[in-house]
Amino acid sequence: MAKYWLVFKLSLLQLLEYRLDLFLGTFRYAASIMLLALLWMAVAKESTAFIDTRYLLQYYVAAAILYGLSNFHLDEVEEDIRLGYISKYLVKPISPFLFYFINSGTKTFAEVVIKAFVMIPIAALLGVSFGTSLANLFIFFCFMPVIFFGMFSLYLVATSLAFWFTSVDSIRLSIMFVFRFLSGIFIPILFMPEWFQYISRWLPFTPVAFTPIQVLLNKLDFSQSLLAFGVLLFWSLLFFALQQFLWRKATHSYEATGI
Amino acid sequence: MKQQVFKYLRVYGQISELAIKTLLEYRLNAVVQASFGFVYFAGLFIILQTVFAKTNSLGGWNKAELMVMLGLTSVNWGFIETFYFGNLRRFMMVGVANGTLDSVLTKPVSPQFLISFSQPNMGFVAHPLGLMLFLIYWLWQVEDSITLSSLLSFLVVMIASSIIVYTVFLSYAALAFYLTKSSQTIRALQTLADHAQYPTAIYPFPIFIGLSIVVPIAFIGYFPTVFLFGRGNSLLLSLIVSFAVITYLFSKIIWRISLRRYTSVSS
Numbered sequence: 001m002a003k004y005w006l007v008f009k010l011s012l013l014q015l016l017e018y019r020l021d022l023f024l025g026t027f028r029y030a031a032s033i034m035l036l037a038l039l040w041m042a043v044a045k046e047s048t049a050f051i052d053t054r055y056l057l058q059y060y061v062a063a064a065i066l067y068g069l070s071n072f073h074l075d076e077v078e079e080d081i082r083l084g085y086i087s088k089y090l091v092k093p094i095s096p097f098l099f100y101f102i103n104s105g106t107k108t109f110a111e112v113v114i115k116a117f118v119m120i121p122i123a124a125l126l127g128v129s130f131g132t133s134l135a136n137l138f139i140f141f142c143f144m145p146v147i148f149f150g151m152f153s154l155y156l157v158a159t160s161l162a163f164w165f166t167s168v169d170s171i172r173l174s175i176m177f178v179f180r181f182l183s184g185i186f187i188p189i190l191f192m193p194e195w196f197q198y199i200s201r202w203l204p205f206t207p208v209a210f211t212p213i214q215v216l217l218n219k220l221d222f223s224q225s226l227l228a229f230g231v232l233l234f235w236s237l238l239f240f241a242l243q244q245f246l247w248r249k250a251t252h253s254y255e256a257t258g259i
Numbered sequence: 260m261k262q263q264v265f266k267y268l269r270v271y272g273q274i275s276e277l278a279i280k281t282l283l284e285y286r287l288n289a290v291v292q293a294s295f296g297f298v299y300f301a302g303l304f305i306i307l308q309t310v311f312a313k314t315n316s317l318g319g320w321n322k323a324e325l326m327v328m329l330g331l332t333s334v335n336w337g338f339i340e341t342f343y344f345g346n347l348r349r350f351m352m353v354g355v356a357n358g359t360l361d362s363v364l365t366k367p368v369s370p371q372f373l374i375s376f377s378q379p380n381m382g383f384v385a386h387p388l389g390l391m392l393f394l395i396y397w398l399w400q401v402e403d404s405i406t407l408s409s410l411l412s413f414l415v416v417m418i419a420s421s422i423i424v425y426t427v428f429l430s431y432a433a434l435a436f437y438l439t440k441s442s443q444t445i446r447a448l449q450t451l452a453d454h455a456q457y458p459t460a461i462y463p464f465p466i467f468i469g470l471s472i473v474v475p476i477a478f479i480g481y482f483p484t485v486f487l488f489g490r491g492n493s494l495l496l497s498l499i500v501s502f503a504v505i506t507y508l509f510s511k512i513i514w515r516i517s518l519r520r521y522t523s524v525s526s
């Protein structure tokens with residue numbers, strides 16, 4: 001376990017190495033999502049239908065914080081596969097999955113924490129508070145690691161294809177964009193057509209953003225939260241199983257020379 | 260002068276040929292990359308559709324006009340992404356840090372030209388070309404007629420806007436000379452560019468100014484559309500043209516200073 005603790009510490013140091021880059025990387029999406037909040041405020045001003053602007057602000061602050069858990073890049077893993085650096089993990093007593101998982105997880109969660117520390121006080125200054133119950137806060141925190149686990153497994157599935165197709169960044173990015181639009185990060189699912197709201201309950205998209213935000217905003221009761229958590233867990237395990245299957249198949253036939 | 264232009268055209272022709280060959284090296288990735296822009300565009304289209312399910316106008320623009328703005332933004336961004344954005348991104352990520360700039364400086368072509376245009380993203384070129392059909396369709400739907408004078412001022416604004424966006428992005432790219440790692444700067448510009456499809460004037464005034472001057476995404480879609488529909492005036496037009504001249508000169512100075520202070524050791 002000590003070696004993985006070291007990976008965690010090294011990943012954290014790596015993240016803090018270039019602070020301006022960290023700052024920009026952390027807040028570019030937060031700024032983008034807050035612009036979306038302003039867009040919907042402008043819509044609310046002109047709309048004849050009632051749009052709860054307070055809810056919108058709360059929603060987008062939470063979305064900005066959660067965003068990083070489902071939007072991260074595994075370019076380094078793809079590069080390791082393409083250039084053959086993956087060999088060093090295959091011949092040493094370290095699991096590549098755990099190495100990459102801890103490396104990406106540390107960076108992702110550090111960014112989420114930094115964003116939360118900055119955005120929640122700013123939101124409070126603007127008069128936005130969440131008023132989340134302790135039970136819902138606990139459920140919300142339970143969602144976070146599973147969201148990352150599921151999304152990491154899914155992105156690693158796409159990245160594993162690099163063993164066969166060499167360059168697969170476009171596939172990974174396409175998956176990421178589909179999740180961005182359908183998970184509710186850009187548009188609250190409540191604004192989507194009813195048929196989509198219905199089927200989205202069973203798809204892997206909404207548990208990644210919309211549902212945990214609803215939990216945080218006390219909009220779901222315990223049974224609904226539990227059901228959504230179950231759906232998220234199911235999809236995450238499915239992605240993980242697929243990832244393990246592909247990885248095993250790939251490394252089984254993998255050959256490297258002269259690295 | 261004429262010889263110089265031909266020389267650069269010839270170089271660019273060879274660069275494009277090489278870019279197509281490189282793209283076709285990984286065919287699956289190329290296919291996904293070509294369709295990727297359309298997937299993203301579909302997302303932006305869904306957002307606008309959702310907006311117009313709630314209201315009939317946004318910031319004084321109706322649905323058809325905003326669809327034109329979306330089309331124009333996507334076509335412009337598609338060309339930016341195809342021709343130079345990826346190069347600037349790469350330069351900021353590895354150009355100075357890995358010392359690959361040296362190979363550019365020793366070639367008998369302008370370093371700024373090679374840094375900006377050496378590897379066009381040919382996988383993206385189908386995106387702006389395809390979206391022109393979308394743009395034409397929604398232009399057809401707009402009730403306001405486009406006059407000859409509005410079309411002329413639109414063309415002037417398009418040229419000025421292209422200069423502004425390119426030179427401001429290029430100026431940001433010069434940060435690579437001063438910061439060891441600066442990739443997030445250009446990625447931040449890319450992320451914020453997602454908002455170029457909305458009328459920038461709907462945002463509070465400080466943000467409007469920020470999105471026009473600091474991160475000039477308003478020039479990708481908003482200002483050209485304003486002039487296309489004859490909503491601009493001569494004062495705004497002269498301000499935009501002056502701003503284009505200022506950003507051009509600014510980027511020239513920034514790059515001259517940055518290249519002068521650049522030193523390299525055994526890269």
